[in-house]
Amino acid sequence: MTGAHRSDGVHHPDDGGLPAAGARTPVDDILAHATRDPGAIAVVTPESELSYGELAARIERLARILTARGVGPEEVCAVAVERGVDAVVAMAAVLRAGGAFLTLDVELPVPRLVSMAESGQARFLLTTTALAERLALPVTGPTLLLDRLPAPGGPAPAAPPYTAGPRSLAYISHTSGSTGAPHAVMIERAGLDAYLRFVVRDYGLGPHTVAVQLAPLGYDASIRDIFAPLVAGGRLVLVERARLLRADTFAAVLQEYGADTVLSTTPSLLTFLAQGPDAAERLGGVRTVVSSGESLRPFLAAGGRALVGGLLVNQYGPTECTMTSTRYKVPAVPDTSADVIGTPIDGVTVQVLDDELRAVPDGAVGELYIGGGGVARGYRGLAALTAGRFLPDPSGPPGARMYRTGDLTRRLPGGELEYLGRSDRQIKIRGHRVDPAEIEGALLTHPHITGAVVTAETDGQGRTWLYAHVTGLSAGTRDASVRAHLAATLPPHMLPRRFTRIDRLPVTRSGKTDRGTLGRPSVPAAERVS
Template identity: 35%
Template sequence: MGISTHHQMDFTNRIRKDDERPAIISDGEILSYGRLRDRIDHYADVLAFTGAEAGTTVALSLERGPDAVAAMLATVETGAAFVWLDGAQPAARNRTVLADSGAVCLVTDAGGRGDGLVRDLAGPDLAVVQIDGTATAAVERLGRRRGPRAVPEDTAVIVYTSGSTGTPKGIVQRRVNIDEFTRWFSAEVGMTERSKVLQWAQFVYDASYVEIFSAIGTGATLVMPPPAVKADVHLVLDWIRRHGVTHIQTAPSLYRALFDALTATDGHATLDALRGITIAGEALSPALAQEARRVFPNADLFNMYGPAECILATYHRITENPGDSRTVPIGIPLPGREVLLCHEDGTLVPDGEIGEIRVRSRFLVHGYLHRPEETERAFLADPHGEPGFRVYRTGDLAARRPDGTLVFEGRIDDQVKIRGVRVELGEIEVAVAELPGVLHAAVVPVDGGTGDRQLCAYVQPREPGALSPAELRSALAARLPHAMVPARFVLIDAMPLTVSGKVDKRTLRATAQDPATADRTPDARPAELSATQRKVAGIWSNVLGVAADSPEADFFALGGDSLNVPRVRRAVAETFGLDVPLAAFYEYPGIEQLARHLDELLAADRPAAVTGSAPAPLR
């Protein structure tokens, strides 16, 4: 079955069957560009058979890196758009994304996690394609969904991000935008056919498409660790060294974790093979920039800024020591983009004053799927009336220095970044307020103690004593991704209000900075710890640097996050001789919960626990 090339993105045409250069290095496999082309062609034929074509959407959820990339590119070659579903996210959220995107087909793994996704998500009108790990894709079921086109025909991908109304919103990205950006990006950061690009971002985030499409478009090699490795910076560091990675792009918090892992293993070692380092997704501190210059002595360093609506908007090459500067500039606009700093009414602010960043460009997304009013508010007509140009209101604030570079100055609303992930506080507040027994809820960002941001939820119960932080966290974990579940919960008798009757978040922020408020419930009394609980508490104290002295203590409330979980997992393996899956530490976040789970595993007569032998290496 032939696939039309009319809707292909430019770089896919350059992937040839006779090219034996390595395209993807993954766990146990090196896939050449020629073999990648074979998989793309096969998967595209299967997808076209299910009805994938321009204007339709295909949902992807694959564990293996090479198949994930091949399925993305195959979808592109059918003319369809793709949307990524994360099997680790709550099924309810994936069902929301699937319904909103109007996907005609679900592509997932055969067996295991893939079968679970099919059971959870696939209605009778949805086609199902399963890939069995041997580059074989089979149509398990044909769908009946044949309605109006769900997206514009030139759509490449729909990226779902947090929405202020309480549900995730789909950003409709155009193919020409990705083509234009990846050509500029790969050239600017020095990618060549000899480069090795780390693929670290989760597929649900737009950063992953920058990694994948810039590398494949350049003919470079994409280094793709499996999910368990991506979650542990110590293992990521090993992959960077072992495979000679030359280019990385990620958020400051992950670079910080990477530097900490490097220091823990090799003191003041450097990573000399790196040639291009891109830092984006959060504000970059001068101290972290200075450390990046030391760790990557041979690399060009870039601080970049931009929301998914324009992929990226500005860039700054870090060529000198930032010294005592308050912040690192986000730089100057990318080619094809103009940055306007505006008052609320759209008039320009003078240089040196703070204004909202508005991006004028031909390379903006279509808008938000099925949200015409929100799209109209965010995307404005071009003031010069130039065809193809629009202006995107980012909601971010910046000031322009005398040399023309921009400095980031925060937000004008309740959107925050948690480890590079865009989070609308309103979506979390809606989810908390909808839980049984909750009267009022408010969520504020706080300093996690290591420079990373955390979320603190203030909850007013309908009845005193009717709720607990553990119950609230468990209920939210079933509805929201990990990054959106607050690290702290504080139960209060009454929500502070401003004179206008709105929640007084300034007062809540001031209170939330006090660690004593973490998961506070009235009249809480510490209880005696069991032997297993004492060991768990000791591990947490070593990892987090704080005391954990109560069975009710919660790992995330004490400052833990997804970057600390792998360290706890390794310590549990060393202490108890148990190889515990990462997911268990999210499922059992309390000392009492985790200790009970470990006791159950130890009582199950697992060989490592009975013989006392060393646990198998964690992968």
């Protein structure tokens, strides 16, 4: 995709005489929309609507205050507020002032937030009076209380100098911790700008777009949720997140606000929303659904694609590479035999390499390395870890680096990448490599199973066996009948030995299945497998 690609109704943010890509931020587009059509609605909440003109004025005012307090390039500002308009204004104003934001999910435990503020090396804090007292976050510089800003109409602070360049920090985001302790990742302005503009172009966003913010603050997906629709000139809908996580109110929210775009969901949530007789109503009218964070294969194997009436995109990308590195637009009749993550987005390169960093032939399995403009600067305050994960890219220009993902992939005949799981989480059963997502997808085809997670366990003799947690299955349904159902499509070594029935799969704050909280079984000697 380039700026020459056109389709009716799509906003093209690379037009209009703005500075070259990387020298600008999403705020430039918000201000441009405010100039062209100040009365157009930018943000909608249950209480009010905010026009682009009003949003731009609030951003400019707060940016001037931040500049007067000392915010500028490379200065990190922690943003600790409830989800809502204040969060949008604060993030944008920090960018406008030349700084970098670190958004925090204030519903997380306080010790976790303290750790994030410390590892992100935040100097400034934007919060409210009540939250400042409750959180007591450690910052070395000023705390700005958003509910006690100077009244409008007084002497205007000096305008921000706007000296931040494309290599300046844009935001700090922490890794999820699913593969180890969370680390503070430094993303630069050029990567953020290029990525958001790609999303607008590739997914056909424009003034017609009405998108809901689903991802919680503090997770990088929320940055896409918030800024992509605003870069496109569309509407951003901010409602209580719990309403979007309940099957009975999800469709009601979309209908109430005319929302047609979900830019950050997870396969776990899609699978949950796909249950019951009203599933087609919940997802059928959505124009664009973007999924990431987990394997989409189980959802597709269970027939989920037919429930999404519009565009369904499977995104892949680590936090270390500006949210998304590859994407796959799922066809109406998908191939469910592989977990396809597609091709690189604009400005990103991908290589499938062996242990000696040599390219493997197409079809062969290797580790995925990501290069290009979206690669992060590294981990804040962790030079050794950065050096071990961000390596020189021999195929790029001088000074280019590539990120070692730890994910196994292979290139399919059509050029798309197939995701094969973590290199450090491969399951071997009797010499066979097993993909849990394939088994989970087969479980979801059972008429009574509504959710499934498959894990590997080891008995006292070091032998590996499969364990399944399932939802929707009654106690009266025998495990043997479930295995018989699976045996119709799976070989014997892929059949779980144990099944545990639970009411609902646990999920993390970001919406991924929380495998770490699932109980581990004890295996009687008579049932241990070889």
